[in-house]
Amino acid sequence: MSENAILRAGPSRVVAPVPIVSAAAQTQPHRVNIAASHVDVFYAAKQAIVDVSIDIGEHQVTAFIGPSGCGKSTFLRCLNRMNDTIPICRVTGRIAIDGEDIYDPGMDPVQLRARVGMVFQKPNPFPKAIYENVAYGPRIHGMIGNRAEADEIVERSLRAAALWDEVKDRLDEPGTSLSGGQQQRLCIARAIAVSPEVILMDEPCSALDPIATARIEELIDELRQNYTIIIVTHSMQQAARVSQRTAFFHLGVLVEAGDTETIFTNPRDGRTQDYITGRFG
């Protein structure tokens, strides 16, 4: 019932883009990696994202939270232009990675996706050998010349994804033979094999049990040293555990973004307050 009230109130309000929270609130300075400004996304005539502007810092974990259908996944998929594969989807505004507009006509989405890796909600390893799963990306991007290089990348990626010890003796087995959590870590290994700058994770733990979830969260924390990570999650505890910064989306609007601690302890917006205290969503 209370959700209905919010839904009615939501679209009528025009919310100004939320600026990056003031430097004083930040515990450590981070270089801005991704800068999005005034992004609108339309599915045919329906607007899914309304004027979202956000800066995402390097080597940090940024969590996107919000109720179902709020546009957080849609916005995430704008960051590596995965929405291009949907014919009716249209994106306006500017998204820049390292100052480079990724929607520039000169930008090749294929090269972009090598820089911005992605891990999906449902583990989706290729139905090929574990080894092939990891070596595939480097191979199509011409990053490996011979078998030794491939072996090295595969081992490094699997170690980085904390999967090496479990699969090193069965690299020839199909990736689909692993357990759900292992499959998801394989997908992470596959994503980092091409040495991306950014890893997008779309609810990576929603299909996993709590133990597998804990392992993935641990892994995300380790990967933060080298990669910019953006994670969409439904679990506020998870957002609180793994992220340094959090952005709250509601009905296609970015309501509030800031340090995770601030968002969870002292949100500025009433809707954020309502959401994190479990009054809707």
Next chain:
Amino acid sequence: MTDAPLPIASPRRPNLSRRRARRRAAERRFRWYGMAAIGFALLVLVVLIGGIVRTGYGAFLATEIGIDVAFEAETIDPAGTRAPATLSDANYRTVLRKALAGAFPQVTAQRDQQALMGMLSSSADFRLRGMVLDNPSVIGTTQRVWLKASADIDTLRKADDIAVATTAGAGALQLLADGATVTLRAGPGAFTGLFADLAARRPDAVTNGRATLGSHLPGYMVETADGGLLRLTSFTANEATGDILLAPEAAPAQWFTLIVSPPEGDRRIDDRELAWYRALDAQGRVRTVFNTTLFTSADSREPELAGVRGAVVGSLLTLVICLLLSFPLGVMAAVYLEEFAPKNRWTDLIEVNINNLAAVPSIVFGLLGLAVLLGFFGMPRSAPFAGGTVLALMTLPTIIIAARAALGAVPPSIREAAMGMGASPLQTVLHHVMPLALPGILTGTIIGMARALGETAPLLMIGMVAFIVDVPGGFTDPATVLPVQIYLWADAPERAFVEKTSAAILVLLAFLVVMNLAAVILRRRFERRW
């Protein structure tokens, strides 16, 4: 929506055990229906295949007659040069005639000798020539050569539908020859059995206690222990007169009466030929062997020389063309439509038309082939190239529809994973989607190919129905295909083609089984790769 709990005022409790019993009975009944349906289908299949095998197995057997052939040098190579040209041009029919005269010395009349020759396949003299050419050292020797019997003798042996009832004769048989006719006496009442048989079957043939026989009546014969055979022309209960079919000794030790039905006039084998056949068979000079001709030669007017090799090779060549054209085109069209094409009015129109094409009667494709491929492009008539092209047009929609379904069944998560890795759309399709869809595409292709293999109508239109005696050597040679061969043989008047027709059907079915097996094996292999 109200939160108040519904009052449970009067719980209507149905009879639970009865409901359960009824539910279980329904489930059992449903299982039975399924099993009955499968059982019925299997029964029909067994009856169908059983019927074809029963009619057709004879075509896999051939009758051969052993003749002692003297390869006389003066007939074959009088000059003694052993030059291949001489050996090739020699008159082997003479050799054969002499050999037959040796086997049946009492057959002297030219017409009878011709009939004797007719018991062998018309290819017999080629066989002798082949033997001499392969090995000229046979000249001057006498060898028993097993020669293919004519279709009539072959049918006689296989069909076994001339009933010969044999009864031992009582009393000493006396033969009194008077020119060509013989009077038989063997004591009073020796022919009572024959007489009673004829009187029962055809009372009209008996007048004043004497039976007069003819070709419209069953044959009544007397066989002697030494192999003589006499055909009765008229007889009473005590005495008979007849013609000599095979000369007996004057006073045979033992004799038999034969009743041969149906009448001579209703058979393709006359009494003479029957007598010769029985004599040869009694000497162990008739044998049944595996019919290799069926698999080594093409069509022929002579049933015993006709084989399916021409049609099998024709089918194979046609299918190769069909596959080469329809598989790449069909798969490429399906990949484009399913993976790359924008969804708009044009692609909708194309899709509707592809579905319509799949339902077009095949004869229409035949007419198209006749008008466009033969008429406009001037492709060779009756050739596998034109036939394969027409069949490819017919198969194309089937392959496109099957391939699109297979591509559409690949989970989108695989595409997302590949795209997310930075694979280009083409790489995504080639590396990930196609391998997963390939088993389904192959199944659709094999179904299309199987349909093309069994197709007759469009090929009639482009002239593949012609009578072709040579095994096609290439894609532009005149050829026929298995189903058309079946159609042609089913239409042929000779009785021996009946079993050939069934045998050709069996070969076609075997062809299909091999194709499906290949599909299963291919699918297994592709599936094992991931």
